[in-house]
Amino acid sequence: xxxxxxxxxxxxxxxxxxxxxxxxxxxxxxxxxxxxxxxxxxxxxxxxxxxxxxxxxxxxxxxxxxxxxxxxxxxxxxxxxxxxxxxxxxxxxxxxxxxxxxxxxxxxxxxxxxxxxxxxxxxxxxxxxxxxxxxxxxxxxxxxxxx
Amino acid sequence: xxxxxxxxxxxxxxxxxxxxxxxxxxxxxxxxxxxxxxxxxxxxxxxxxxxxxxxxxxxxxxxxxxxxxxxxxxxxxxxxxxxxxxxxxxxxxxxxxxxxxxxxxxxxxxxxxxxxxxxxxxxxxxxxxxxxxxxxxxxxxxxxxxx
DNA sequence: ATCGCTGCAAAATCTTTGCAAGTTA
DNA sequence: TAACTTGCAAAGATTTTGCAGCGAT
Numbered sequence: 001x002x003x004x005x006x007x008x009x010x011x012x013x014x015x016x017x018x019x020x021x022x023x024x025x026x027x028x029x030x031x032x033x034x035x036x037x038x039x040x041x042x043x044x045x046x047x048x049x050x051x052x053x054x055x056x057x058x059x060x061x062x063x064x065x066x067x068x069x070x071x072x073x074x075x076x077x078x079x080x081x082x083x084x085x086x087x088x089x090x091x092x093x094x095x096x097x098x099x100x101x102x103x104x105x106x107x108x109x110x111x112x113x114x115x116x117x118x119x120x121x122x123x124x125x126x127x128x129x130x131x132x133x134x135x136x137x138x139x140x141x142x143x144x145x146x147x
Numbered sequence: 148x149x150x151x152x153x154x155x156x157x158x159x160x161x162x163x164x165x166x167x168x169x170x171x172x173x174x175x176x177x178x179x180x181x182x183x184x185x186x187x188x189x190x191x192x193x194x195x196x197x198x199x200x201x202x203x204x205x206x207x208x209x210x211x212x213x214x215x216x217x218x219x220x221x222x223x224x225x226x227x228x229x230x231x232x233x234x235x236x237x238x239x240x241x242x243x244x245x246x247x248x249x250x251x252x253x254x255x256x257x258x259x260x261x262x263x264x265x266x267x268x269x270x271x272x273x274x275x276x277x278x279x280x281x282x283x284x285x286x287x288x289x290x291x292x293x294x
Numbered sequence: 295a296t297c298g299c300t301g302c303a304a305a306a307t308c309t310t311t312g313c314a315a316g317t318t319a
Numbered sequence: 320t321a322a323c324t325t326g327c328a329a330a331g332a333t334t335t336t337g338c339a340g341c342g343a344t
Contacts, residue, residue, distance in 0.1 A: 103269075168299095
């Protein structure tokens with residue numbers, strides 16, 4: 001079942017709400033909080049819409065990102081997309097170098113940095129912070145192996 | 148003229164110091180502080196070594212990055228490489244959305260964030276912060292146009 | 295003389311684009 | 320109907336790989 005707000009947002013835009021776009025939106029909503037690649041979106045969207053093509057997926061994801069419905073960023077050498085979540089605005093990613101798990105960090109220390117830069121004449125619009133770490137589970141596993 | 152330290156570092160490693168590797172190192176040293184793509188490195192390296200191939204460039208850049216001589220990161224949808232600078236360790240990138248200029252930020256606010264994560268059981272090894280902004284020059288140009 | 299390294303070409307990925315046909319408002 | 324959208328296939332772009340021959344130690 002698709003979030004009416006998002007469907008409406010598209011109807012109100014210059015874009016048309018097609019069954020393919022609806023299917024892709026549903027996939028993104030159903031996977032809230034996950035960072036899906038175009039390939040993953042394609043596979044999941046095909047459950048609902050078996051004939052959908054990759055070009056449509058890329059085109060739709062880019063439209064949704066330009067409408068601030070999705071956030072597009074680069075992980076693992078490819079673009080990944082996640083549903084924007086208005087409640088948790090400033091979140092950063094912490095990527096486990098061992099298992100690849102992606103956790104999120106809510107801390108908002110970057111405002112201080114951004115204010116500093118604004119004083120120097122920059123106008124900061126966005127940022128992207130990735131932390132590379134071993135996650136608690138992998139740290140534990142490494143300790144167990146060492147025993 | 149190539150930094151003897153770096154040439155020596157390769158000689159001391161399991162890798163051989165070939166004329167191609169030397170040429171690539173020289174390019175990176177001559178462009179200290181810049182973020183070069185493989186293609187750009189290839190073009191510059193060919194001034195010195197006209198027959199060098201792209202595969203060699205990629206292979207060498209990856210070796211140098213694995214030795215912590217270069218830092219590899221993704222900008223503008225491709226990998227870019229820059230010489231590691233021991234004096235300015237924690238630096239972040241601020242990318243102008245208008246002219247594409249890349250400035251660097253030395254502020255080191257991330258330690259606080261990393262300590263917080265360490266307490267939660269992560270072991271943080273590296274981070275990558277990109278800020279997207281309009282640079283002071285482009286801000287000024289926009290103001291001038293508006294007049 | 296080894297064993298590593300190189301250049302070339304081909305392959306592998308990921309992403310974008312052209313176009314004829316189908317669909318939406 | 321008019322304009323937008325789709326799927327397919329082809330093209331683009333970046334990066335990696337296989338291999339025969341070359342080169343460093």
